[in-house]
Amino acid sequence: xxxxxxxxxxxxxFSRLAVPIAYALGTIIFAASLYRGxxxxxxxxxxxxxxxxxxxxxVPSAWLCMGLYVGLAGASFVWFVWRHELxxxxxxxxxxxxxxxxxxxxxTGSIWGKPTWGTWWLWDDPRIMSVLVLFFLFIGYIALRxxxxxxxxxxxxxxxxxxxxILNVPIIKFSVDIWASLHQGPSVIRAEGPAMAAxxxxxxxxxxxxxxxxxxxxxxTLMRAEIFTQQADRLMAQRLGGQ
Amino acid sequence: xxxxxxxxxxxxxxxxxWAGGAGLLLPVGFFGGTAILVPFSLGDSSALLATAGPGVLxxxxxxxxxxxxxxxxxxxxxxxxxxxxxxxxxxxxxxAAVKILxxxxxxxxxxxxxxxxxxxxxxxPAETTVTAMAVYGxxxxxxxxxxGVAAALSASVARAGLLIAxxxxxxxxxxxxxxxxxxxxxxxxxxxxxxxxxxxxxLGVAPPFMGAALRxxxx
Numbered sequence: 001x002x003x004x005x006x007x008x009x010x011x012x013x014f015s016r017l018a019v020p021i022a023y024a025l026g027t028i029i030f031a032a033s034l035y036r037g038x039x040x041x042x043x044x045x046x047x048x049x050x051x052x053x054x055x056x057x058x059v060p061s062a063w064l065c066m067g068l069y070v071g072l073a074g075a076s077f078v079w080f081v082w083r084h085e086l087x088x089x090x091x092x093x094x095x096x097x098x099x100x101x102x103x104x105x106x107x108t109g110s111i112w113g114k115p116t117w118g119t120w121w122l123w124d125d126p127r128i129m130s131v132l133v134l135f136f137l138f139i140g141y142i143a144l145r146x147x148x149x150x151x152x153x154x155x156x157x158x159x160x161x162x163x164x165x166i167l168n169v170p171i172i173k174f175s176v177d178i179w180a181s182l183h184q185g186p187s188v189i190r191a192e193g194p195a196m197a198a199x200x201x202x203x204x205x206x207x208x209x210x211x212x213x214x215x216x217x218x219x220x221t222l223m224r225a226e227i228f229t230q231q232a233d234r235l236m237a238q239r240l241g242g243q
Numbered sequence: 244x245x246x247x248x249x250x251x252x253x254x255x256x257x258x259x260x261w262a263g264g265a266g267l268l269l270p271v272g273f274f275g276g277t278a279i280l281v282p283f284s285l286g287d288s289s290a291l292l293a294t295a296g297p298g299v300l301x302x303x304x305x306x307x308x309x310x311x312x313x314x315x316x317x318x319x320x321x322x323x324x325x326x327x328x329x330x331x332x333x334x335x336x337x338x339a340a341v342k343i344l345x346x347x348x349x350x351x352x353x354x355x356x357x358x359x360x361x362x363x364x365x366x367x368p369a370e371t372t373v374t375a376m377a378v379y380g381x382x383x384x385x386x387x388x389x390x391g392v393a394a395a396l397s398a399s400v401a402r403a404g405l406l407i408a409x410x411x412x413x414x415x416x417x418x419x420x421x422x423x424x425x426x427x428x429x430x431x432x433x434x435x436x437x438x439x440x441x442x443x444x445x446l447g448v449a450p451p452f453m454g455a456a457l458r459x460x461x462x
Contacts, residue, residue: 129416133413133416136409136412136413137413139409140409140410140411140412140413143406143409143410144396144397144406144410147397147400147403147406148399148400149399153399153459153462156459157396157397157456157459160396160452160455160456160459161392161396161410163452164392164414164448164449164452165413165414167448168413168414168417171417171441171444172413172416172417174417175416175417175420175421175437175441176416176420178420178421178424178434178437179420179424
């Protein structure tokens with residue numbers, strides 16, 4: 001399937017159908033899970049009460065932003081090794097969405113942290129630090145790409161950076177965990193219990209599923225826009241060349 | 244692979260930095276200037292300075308590694324040396340590693356040697372100063388290597404200083420953490436070993452990626 005889709009024309013035909021379907025499915029699933037999570041699920045009596053409803057946005061965003069970085073590195077690797085143009089188009093599309101999702105994760109985490117931990121921000125929580133570093137990895141990737149002149153250079157440099165980044169992610173994670181384990185901060189009291197009740201878990205997983213669809217649709221939309229831009233550039237060049 | 248170009252690249256990097264004058268003075272001046280500003284920003288309480296001092300110097304070392312990185316590969320790109328180096332397989336990675344090492348010797352090591360002096364001014368205890376110097380020396384290599392990857396990636400970008408900083412800083416984090424913990428533990432913990440491990444990792448991983456990035460710049 002992947003080799004089939006690496007042809008831009010087939011990709012355009014596929015994504016033309018896939019984008020509206022993914023948007024529709026994602027919106028329905030996400031909206032349903034939010035309705036269930038925000039209104040129907042009882043407030044959590046043990047920890048924080050109504051604040052648990054933030055989980056249905058915050059936790060999927062945390063999973064997604066990590067997944068998106070892996071996706072960015074994977075697409076970069078595919079482009080670097082096999083030079084499938086679409087892989088670079090994908091990497092380019094993933095970066096801003098990943099940056100937005102890390103930001104969403106940090107902001108919703110802060111909003112959740114204020115009532116549960118009593119503070120907006122903690123330097124010794126490993127999860128906050130990992131997501132923050134992830135945010136800067138995305139920002140660095142975007143900054144590098146936009147600084148380089150030609151698309152080919154931007155693609156190569158971006159691919160190298162994304163691959164170095166993914167190699168470093170385990171070390172960053174490890175160092176941040178060590179950092180946190182030496183500080184006896186309030187992060188020990190976590191908002192989520194050890195085993196989550198099914199009544200919370202089901203809407204959470206559906207919210208995740210819905211957001212996967214929405215994110216995929218957004219990536220495909222950006223990829224389509226990029227392909228069309230390239231086609232337009234080519235047409236413009238041909239016209240300027242007098243053909 | 245001939246060792247001659249590697250040796251010459253190393254020598255040239257050293258000579259350029261010495262001959263340029265400002266090449267050596269710039270990071271030292273930056274480090275010293277940062278250190279001088281610290282008591283004025285934090286207050287001159289000696290207890291505070293002694294606690295905060297090693298961390299502040301650690302930060303100053305990380306930042307001063309970024310100050311001069313912009314120039315490391317750009318000159319080679321402009322005078323065409325890079326085009327010659329990429330002709331041979333693997334040569335460029337080794338040359339990049341050697342150049343970064345030379346760069347560390349010129350603009351990182353002086354800061355390590357300056358540490359006792361600044362440490363005395365900050366009234367950092369002598370035994371902490373010794374640990375701090377070892378940490379600065381080891382971690383500095385790692386800073387310069389990751390910074391070198393960022394510098395190689397942006398070798399073809401004019402005025403890349405801030406770009407290099409934005410790209411490199413996330414990679415500095417593990418070294419930063421292991422180093423500051425190692426100074427706090429003062430030999431009693433395992434963070435110094437983690438620092439060593441992460442520096443060795445950087446030594447193994449950064450050069451091939453620098454090589455790949457420089458190949459791109461030479462194209």
